[in-house]
Amino acid sequence: MKAITHTKYGPPEVLQLKEVEKPTPEDDEVLINVHAASVHADVWHVVSGLPYVLRLMGAGLLKPKKTIPGTDVAGLVESVGQKVTRFKPGDKVFGECIRGHQWTNGGSYAEYVCAPEEALALKPANITFEQAAAVPTSGLIALWNLGDGTLVQAGQKVLINGAAGGVGAFAVQLAKAFGAEVTGVDHPSKIDMVRSIGTDHLIDYTQENFTQTGERYDLIFDIPGNHSLADCRRALTPKGTYVLIGHDNYGRGMCRWLGLLPRFFKLMLLSRFVSQLRNMNFSMPSKKESMATLKELLAAGKIKPVIDRTFPLTEVPEAIRYLKEGHIKGKVVITLEPDNKT
Numbered sequence: 001m002k003a004i005t006h007t008k009y010g011p012p013e014v015l016q017l018k019e020v021e022k023p024t025p026e027d028d029e030v031l032i033n034v035h036a037a038s039v040h041a042d043v044w045h046v047v048s049g050l051p052y053v054l055r056l057m058g059a060g061l062l063k064p065k066k067t068i069p070g071t072d073v074a075g076l077v078e079s080v081g082q083k084v085t086r087f088k089p090g091d092k093v094f095g096e097c098i099r100g101h102q103w104t105n106g107g108s109y110a111e112y113v114c115a116p117e118e119a120l121a122l123k124p125a126n127i128t129f130e131q132a133a134a135v136p137t138s139g140l141i142a143l144w145n146l147g148d149g150t151l152v153q154a155g156q157k158v159l160i161n162g163a164a165g166g167v168g169a170f171a172v173q174l175a176k177a178f179g180a181e182v183t184g185v186d187h188p189s190k191i192d193m194v195r196s197i198g199t200d201h202l203i204d205y206t207q208e209n210f211t212q213t214g215e216r217y218d219l220i221f222d223i224p225g226n227h228s229l230a231d232c233r234r235a236l237t238p239k240g241t242y243v244l245i246g247h248d249n250y251g252r253g254m255c256r257w258l259g260l261l262p263r264f265f266k267l268m269l270l271s272r273f274v275s276q277l278r279n280m281n282f283s284m285p286s287k288k289e290s291m292a293t294l295k296e297l298l299a300a301g302k303i304k305p306v307i308d309r310t311f312p313l314t315e316v317p318e319a320i321r322y323l324k325e326g327h328i329k330g331k332v333v334i335t336l337e338p339d340n341k342t
């Protein structure tokens with residue numbers, strides 16, 4: 001099969017299109033004929049091997065352990081492992097092809113990929129494979145960090161900082177689906193898109209600093225993390241919650257060794273003393289449960305993937321470079337099928 005291969009860490013140019021062997025599913029895996037895959041910041045991290053700590057966290061010390069990048073997939077089930085019970089050949093599915101929360105190559109930039117059954121759901125009929133491939137990692141991050149709805153009560157005020165990006169566009173729509181009044185902050189070139197996904201109030205970050213408007217929010221969902229915790233706390237109600245996703249601007253704003261980990265460790269430590277930080281003992285639903293939630297919300301039309309641009313498999317390096325340049329509205333998707341309608 002044709003696949004994008006990754007044999008050494010570096011810029012997107014290290015990736016090469018090659019003929020490789022078609023994978024065989026493990027007992028709990030599904031072999032998928034890939035129709036679409038998507039690109040996100042973690043794909044860049046694993047391709048570049050930065051921050052270095054990710055090489056110790058599963059990606060591979062001196063070179064990538066798994067040699068085909070891509071973690072999100074949508075396609076047709078080709079065959080299933082012996083223990084798989086929920087899917088059969090011919091099913092249309094979407095999900096992640098990595099286990100747990102690994103920082104590693106998943107293999108979806110190829111004609112076929114194996115994915116664990118628990119990380120997949122049936123694709124809703126009302127969205128295309130391209131739209132479905134845009135959902136998994138970004139949608140899961142948004143859902144988990146909104147506490148699966150538990151951090152948002154109907155009628156509460158939620159601010160999404162970085163509302164037009166891959167995670168932000170899902171966070172806005174999920175918060176709306178949970179009944180919140182949503183304020184979206186992003187670049188002026190994306191304000192129309194942020195409005196189109198249902199945001200109630202808009203803030204152009206080049207003109208206004210949301211921590212200084214006097215407005216108070218019940219939840220601040222912060223993707224760029226460009227304000228201090230002290231400033232964000234001033235924009236929270238006394239019982240409000242601050243959640244950091246964090247964005248290191250593709251290496252430009254991070255420690256090359258540890259990335260954003262020190263900042264997360266600091267927040268974890270502070271969460272023992274600061275009530276506006278999420279308690280770290282929260283329980284998270286499984287990937288299987290969360291994929292099912294996303295599937296239902298998609299089928300009900302409550303969330304709709306926003307695709308900025310698509311690229312063919314041969315242009316994965318260009319797609320990663322495009323993502324890294326910034327100013328993306330929603331997601332960048334890789335397509336493998338010319339007819340990608342259903």
Ligand SMILES: NC(=O)c1ccc[n+]([C@@H]2O[C@H](COP(=O)([O-])OP(=O)(O)OC[C@H]3O[C@@H](n4cnc5c(N)ncnc54)[C@H](OP(=O)(O)O)[C@@H]3O)[C@@H](O)[C@H]2O)c1
Nearest residue numbers: 040041042137138162165166167187205224246247326327
């Ligand atoms: N998306 C995923 O599936 C995924 C997967 C794993 C991890 N993550 C992590 O989650 C983080 C966020 O990912 P993402 O995909 O949402 O990133 P993204 O698509 O780049 O979105 C970030 C958004 O924040 C905006 N922004 C930049 N500076 C801002 C500011 N000062 N104020 C308000 N908004 C600002 C960006 O606008 P401009 O483009 O105009 O700068 C962009 O719209 C990444 O660090 C990544 O490591 C994401």
